[in-house]
Amino acid sequence: MNRSPSGRGLILIAVALATAVLWISLGVREGLEAEIRALADRIGANLFYVHAEGDFGEDDLARLANLAEVAGVAGEGTYSTGYFPGQTYNITRLEVSSNYLNAFQLPLAAGRSFTPQDKAVVILGWEVKEAIFGEANPVGQTLDGAEIIGVLAQIPSDDELRRRLNNWVLVPAGSGPKSFAQAGSSERPYGALLVRARGDTRRAQSAVMRALPGATTTPISKRYQMYFHTERTTNRLLVISSLVMLVLAGTVVAGLLSLSVMNRSWEIGVRRTVGATTQDILRLFLVEGVWLAGAGGIAGICLGELVLFLAPSIGDSASIGAVHALVLPLTLTVGLLASLHPSWQAARISPARALSLRTLEGRRRYGIGGGRLIAALAVIIASSGLFLLINLVVSSQQSLTSLWGSIDERTFLVQSPRQSILAAPDLSARDLPSLQVLPGVEAAVVSGSRTVPIKGTNSPGTSVEGVGEGWEGLGLLNIEQGRDLSAPEITEGEKVALVAKGLASTMFKGADPIGQRLNIRNAPYTVVGVFNDNVVLGTLRAQVIVPYQCLEGLWFYHCFFVHTDSEAEPGEVRAAIVDLFQGIYPDKAKVEIVAPAAQVAEWRQTLTATANRLGILVGLGLLLGAIGVFNLISFLLLLRTRELGIRRAAGATRNRIVTLGVVEALKITVPAGLIGLSLGLAGTGPLQRFLGQLPSLSWNWAWIIVATAIGVGLLAGGWPAWRVSRLSPAEAMRRGKR
Amino acid sequence: MIELQNVHKIYVKGRVKVPALRGVNLNVTEQEFLVVQGPSGSGKSTLLNIIGLLDEPTDGRLRLFGEPTQGLPDRERSRLRGRSIGFVFQSFNLISHLRAWENVALPLYYAGVGRAERHQRAITALKQVGLSERAEHLPAELSGGEEQRVAIARALVIGPKLILADEPTGNLDSESSLDVMKEFSHLNKEGATLLIATHDPLVTSFAERILALRDGQIVDEVSPNRGEPRATLRDDVPS
Secondary structure, X not given: XXXXXXXXXXXXXXXXXXXXXXXXXXXXXXXXXXXXXXXXXXXXXXXXXXXXXXXXXXXXXXXXXXXXXXXXXXXXXXXXXXXXXXXXXXXXXEEEOOOHHHHOOOOEEEEOOOOOOOOOEEEXXXXXXXXXXXXXXXXXXXXXXXXXXXXXXXXXXXXXXXXXXXXXXXXXXXXXXXXXOOOOOOOOOEEEEEEEEOOOHHHHHHHHHHHOOOOEEEEHHHHHHXXXXXXXXXXXXXXXXXXXXXXXXXXXXXXXXXXXXXXXXXXXXXXXXXXXXXXXXXXXXHHHHHHHHHHHHHHHHHHHHHHXXXXXXXXXXXXXXXXXXXXXXXXXXXXXXXXXXXXXXXXXXXXHHHHHOOOHHHHHHHOXXXXXXXXXXXXXXXXXXHHHHHHHHHHHHHHHHHHOOOOOOOEEEEEOOOOOOEXXXXXXXXXXXXXXXXXXXXXXXXXXXXXXXXXXXXXXXXXXXXXXXXXXXXXXXXXXXXXXXXXXXXXXXXXXXXXXXXXXXXXXXOOOOOOOEEEEOOEEEEXXXXXXXXXXXXXXXXXXXXXXXXXXOOOOEEEEEEEEOOOXXXXXXXXXXXXXXXXXXXXXXXXXXXOHHHHHHHHHHHHHHHHHHHHHHHHHHHHHHHHHHHHHHHHHHHHOHHHHHHHHHOOOOHHHHHHHHHHHHHHHHHHHHHHHXXXXXXXXXXXXXXXXXXXXXXXXXXXXXXXXXXXXXXXXXXXXXXXXXXXOHHHHHHHHHO | OEEEEEEEEEEEEOOEEEEEEEEEEEEEOXXXXXXXXXXXXXXXXXXXXXXXXXXOOOEEEEEEOOEEOOOXXXXXXXXXXXXXXXXXXXXXXXXXXXXXXXXXXXXXXXXXXXXHHHHHHHHHHHHHOOOHHXXXXXXXXXXXXXXHHHHHHHHHOOOOXXXXXXXXXXXXXXXXXXXXXXXXXXXXXXXXXXXXXXXXXXXHOOOOEEEEEEOOEEEEEXXXXXXXXXHHHHHOOOO
C-alpha cells in the first residue's frame, strides 16, 4: 500500500503551530490582565465605585455604611483645575470625604489624614509638595488660606488610576470651586462613592444598587482596565486572530484527514471485510484525529513556552493563567470537529467500494473532497493578513521617517510645559541669546506660533508657525514637494510659506500648491514647499510655516529648536537648558524638552512589537496554506503517478513533471492570493479606524501578495512534483499500478 | 449454506447502468469446494462480494447460513463477516503498517477479543500456515507467497464456516500457489466451505464443483468428481 502523503507529521505541525500562537497570545493577554489585577489588589479588589445621575450627599454615605454587605464608604467629589487669583500655582484639587485616604489606601508621607471636623485644610500630592516646597516639610504652612495638614506619599507611575493624585491636592468635601478655605458650601458634594465590600463584592454591589436605585457600580479592576483599553483591545484582537488560526488549522487538518481517508480507503475496505462496523471505522478516524490534535496541542504548548522563554520581546510580560488550561481541551475539540467529516466519509464507504478504490484511478474518481477549497481558504486569510501587515509596517515606517528630516538625539525642542503645578514660563525671543551661548549648544532657533484665520481652509483658525534664523540649517522637516525656507527668506522676513499636505489639498484642490498664494493677516504669502501633516512644532500641530519676522510681535507661544555640538553630551546640555530657564523664570515651572528622535524610537519599538506578533500570525497562515497545498498536490501527483511514468516513458523531461505540479498549485494559490488581497483592501478601513493615526494604505505593496502566492505555489507544488520527478519511469508506472 | 435466488447487481456510472450480475441462482452446500471461473468482467468478484456481504444485490435474495440477509443492519452484516466468513484476495490485502500477527488478529479485534488472546490465536493461525517465525514482520518484509499465507491465516483465525477467495494464486509463483491450495484443501477437509474465483487451472483441480460465469450469468457447471457438465444449465443461456 502507498503511504499517505497527508502524513501525520503535517497534521502535528499545523496543530502545534496554531496552538503555540494561541498559547503565546493568551500569555501576552494574561500578563496584562495580571498586571491590572495586581494594581487593583494594591487598593483591594473588593473596592468599587458607585455613580448615579445626580451627586451624592452625606446621607447617601450613611445609608450605604449601614448595609451589612458594606465595610466602608468614602466620597469623591468634583475636581477643579486652574490658576487662582494672585497665585502662581496651577493646581487641581479634589474634594473628598474625611475617610477617603483610608478607603483609597493612600499612605501619607507626612502629617495626618482628614477628620470629619476639618474645614479649610488641605493635603498635598507628592509632586505638588516637591514643586512648591521642595525638600521642606510643608505641614503646618498654608496654601491659599488653607492649612496644610498632610502630604501624600508618592504614588508609583504605573498606578494609572491614582498617580494623578501626585499632582493634585485633596480638600474636605464642600470646599467649593473658588478657594480651599471656603468649605462646606455644597450639600451634595460627591460625584462618586467608593465602597469597600464586606464579604462577597457582587453581593455588596447588588445591595448598594438596591439601596440607591438608579446607581451603577464599577469594580476597581474595571476602572484600571479602562486605562489599558488600547493594549487590551490589541490583545483581544491577537487572541481572536489566534483562535481563527486554530480554526484554520482545524480546517487544514480536516482536509489532510479527508485526503488520508481517500488514500486509506483500501485499508478501510480490508477492515470492513474482516468485520469492522461503520462505528468501528468512525471511531478509528475520530480517535486518530483527536490523538493527533492532542499530540500537536502538547507540542504547541511546549513550543509556545519555549518562544516566550527565548524571545521575550514577543511577550515580555506574558504569564500563564487559568485560561491556559482551556488550550488543550480546545485543541482536542478542534481535532474532534476536524475529524468528524473525514471519519464520516470513511465510515460510509461500502466495503466493496472501498476495496475497489485500491485502484488509484478509482480513488481519483471518488474525488478529492474539500482539500482544494481548504488550502485556498488558508492562503486567502494569510494573504489578506499579509497585505494588512505590510501596509501597517511600511506606511507607519514611512510616516515616522517623513515626519521629521535629519533628526538625532542631538536635536530637541525646548518649550513651556503643557501641564504644570507652577505657572508655565512665558518663553520669548528675548531668551534666545542666552540659549545660543550655552556651552554645548551648536545652534538654537526661535519659533513662535499662533492661530490665524486663513481663507480657503475649512476651519476658522489655522495654526501658523514662525521660524527664525538658523532653521534652514537644522533640516528638521522632510519636504515632500518644493523646498524648505531659505536663509535669506528667513532673515529678510520674505512672505513665503511651507504648507502641510492636508491643508494644501484642501486649499488648492489638487492643483500644484507650489507658487500658489495664501493670505495671512491680509498679506499674501507664496507657497514654496509642502510638508507632512503630522509634524508638531512647539505646542501646536503646525499647518503653515513662515519666517519668524513676518509676524514678529504677534506670536502667542514660543519654543526653541536646539542642536548640540558633537562634542557635548546631550543629556548634560538638556539639564543645562532646564537650569538656564529656571534662572530666567525662577518662580515658574521647568521647561519641557522634547526629543523627536526618542519619540520616533519609542513609536518604532511599539510598531515592531505589534508587527512581530501580527507577523507570527500571518506566517502561520501562510504555512498552513502551504501545508494544505503541498498535501493536495502530493495527493494529486500520487493519483497520477502511473500517468507521469507513462509521460516520462514517452519523453517528458523531469522539468515538465515539476511544471505540472507547480501549475496545479498556482491554480489554487494565485486566485486565493488575489481574493486575499481584495479582502485586505476591504479591511484597511476598519484597521485605520482601529489604529487611528495610521496613514492611508496603498496598492503599492500588492505585488508582494501576488509574489507570495506564487512563491507558496512554487514551493508547495514544486517540491512534491520534484520528488515524483526523481522516480524512474518504470518505477512510477509500477507504483501507479498498485 | 448459501442460497442465491435471481440475484441481480447493476452498477450505475453516471448515466450508464452496467449490469454485473443478471439473475444468478446458486446453492452451495456445507463443506463444498466450489470454484467460479470466467473472463474479466464476468461478475466473479461481484458474486463473491455479495455472498461475503461486502455488497448488496440490486435485486434478488441471498440466504446465508440458512438466514435471509435482506435488510440486515450494518452491525449484523459486520458481525457475520467478522465471525463466520474468511476472505482471501489476489493482492493479499494486508495492512502495511501492521505486523504479520496484527494483520492476522484484525478480525479478532473487531470481534472484541482481548489483546493477549488475539496474539495467541494469531500465532496459532500463523503456525497453521507455517509462518509463526515471521509473526513480527511487516508485509513489506515478506515474499508474495508468505503474504498470501498470512492472508489465509487471517481468514482462518476466526474459524470461519465459509472462506471466499478472489484469485488467491493470481500473484503467486507455481510453488507458492500449490502451498496455498494445499492449505485451502486442508481447511476444506476441516469443515470450511470454500468458494474461489479464479482462472488458475491448479485451483480448479482441487474443486468439487466448477461454475462458469459470463456476462453476469452462470453459463456452465461441472462437477469433476461426479462426472459430466450439466447441459441443462447451458441450455438456459439466452441467445
